[in-house]
Amino acid sequence: MGRWQPDSRGRLYEAALDLFERQGFDQTTAAQIAAQAGVTERTFFRQFSDKREVLFGGSAVLGARLVAAVLDAPPDDPPLAAVARGLAAAVAMIGASRKDFVRRRQAVIEANPELRERDRSKMADYAAAIGAALETRGVTRLPADLAAQMGVAVFRVAFALWTAEDDRDLATIVRDAFAELRVVTDADLEDLFLAPPSPD
Amino acid sequence: MGRWQPDSRGRLYEAALDLFERQGFDQTTAAQIAAQAGVTERTFFRQFSDKREVLFGGSAVLGARLVAAVLDAPPDDPPLAAVARGLAAAVAMIGASRKDFVRRRQAVIEANPELRERDRSKMADYAAAIGAALETRGVTRLPADLAAQMGVAVFRVAFALWTAEDDRDLATIVRDAFAELRVVTDADLEDLFLAPPSPD
Structure with missing residues (x-):
């Protein structure tokens, strides 16, 4: 035993x-x-518990650490900063794994529709858990959900770049993705979006 | 016939x-x-084609209109503005439906794990299609993926608010969510994120 x-x-x-x-x-x-x-x-x-858990057993631990770091962020951290602390915890955990294993695992997942679904579902679960953690911190629902979705989006994009080709370490790619996120969201949408709502 | x-x-x-x-x-x-x-x-x-298509038959059309509007955005639109135009097209299409039907449809989906998965999967497909459309417009991968993910995140959050409780029209909620997105991403993460990358 x-x-x-x-x-x-x-x-x-x-x-x-x-x-x-x-x-x-x-x-x-x-x-x-x-x-x-x-x-x-x-x-x-x-x-x-089964062969699926060989691939996804680490995800629950990763999610729990991520959420714990969000909850433990200093009280005056704005929502996205708390999320970034969560990602930093997740990145540290992934950084401790062998990259060739992470890469091979991801290739196995991408090759199988059911596993791909499971992986997507896991990301959606992370986003929901992060959003709930932010609400626990007193953030209202709209910014909580948005910051959670941003965090997961940054993670997905950075992780995909890292596993696919990028030789930089994951932490650097995540940091760059956060910087790029600010550039992207800095677009002025005032005049563009939206036509007056259709009467309904 | x-x-x-x-x-x-x-x-x-x-x-x-x-x-x-x-x-x-x-x-x-x-x-x-x-x-x-x-x-x-x-x-x-x-x-x-089957009972599932009663619920999801409109999604392919919605996705196609969304992507078409992204592709048709003025060439000098920054990525997120092109995405916002796509969302405006999707919102106009949803706005033409009866809200009580949209709401009931969503409740049916939420009540069934398999349908929920399908719905999540659809959102991931939208994000991938929007990202690809932006790359077609000459946007590089990182901002393309981020803007696509932002757009889908804004849509999800706004749609959930709208179906759950909100009496404002969807276009207004989406516009507010974009504004909130800018507030959320305006957090200064420089000092917070990240600890020096672990050597690996």
């Missing part, structure tokens, strides 16, 4: 990625992963 | 909403919808 088995967990993770890449996620079983990692199936299920 | 049957289509839509609300989406069949609308099942399938 070992509490933490870094070795078997790591081996299982690597074996799973390898099998998902070679034969596809749907075609891979927990038994095959365990066999390739040289452990019993029972050991697999002590570490992961 | 009628080309456009506003009456049967409208009756089918109303019958479907009513059945989805009373007995749930999963429990409702195309045959039941047709019967309640007083048309044949064949007529149902001339209008909709």
Whole structure:
């Protein structure tokens, strides 16, 4: 009843990625992963509830750290600053992982429609949790939701750039994306948007 | 082989909403919808490929109009302004619908996990399509993706407020959300974000 088995967990993770890449996620079983990692199936299920959790088990932890950092931000932080602190916590956690693993994991997810859905859904859950955390901090709903969505958008875009090609570290890309966000939102929309509302 | 049957289509839509609300989406069949609308099942399938399309058939049209308006924006529009024009087109289209129907449709979607997923997925598709349209306009990837995500975020937040409670029209809420977006992104993150990147 070992509490933490870094070795078997790591081996299982690597074996799973390898099998998902070679034969596809749907075609891979927990038994095959365990066999390739040289452990019993029972050991697999002590570490992961199913093969999907090999890919998404870290997401809940990441989300929890992100939200905790938002809640712990200094009380006078404006909403987006609190969100940025949350992202910094998430980025630090991801930065501690091996980039080749993060990349391979993401490629496995992108290759499978169901996993892609799950990944999108996870992002929407993060946004909802961040919005709720900001409301707990006393931010009203509109700015809370917007800041949460901005944060997740910055994260998605930066993460995609980082995994796809970018050699800079993730923290730098996130910081640049926040800077770019300010440029983008600085557009003057007063005259452009909107025609007078249609009577209805 | 009628080309456009506003009456049967409208009756089918109303019958479907009513059945989805009373007995749930999963429990409702195309045959039941047709019967309640007083048309044949064949007529149902001339209008909709399946019961899901009753709810999501309009989304493809909405997405296409949105993207067309982004592409048609004046060449010197900054990215977010082009996106705002796209949203204005979408808002005009939604504004032409009966709000009670939009609201009931949304409640049906929120009540069903699979439909919720589909709805989220649709939003992600809109963001991807808007980003691609901006890149077609010569915007580089980072600002294109960010502006696209901002636009979808503004739309989601405004639409949720509008369906949930807000008595103002959707165009006004969207305009206010864009204004709030500028306030939110005006936070100075320089000193807050980020700690020096961890060496990895």
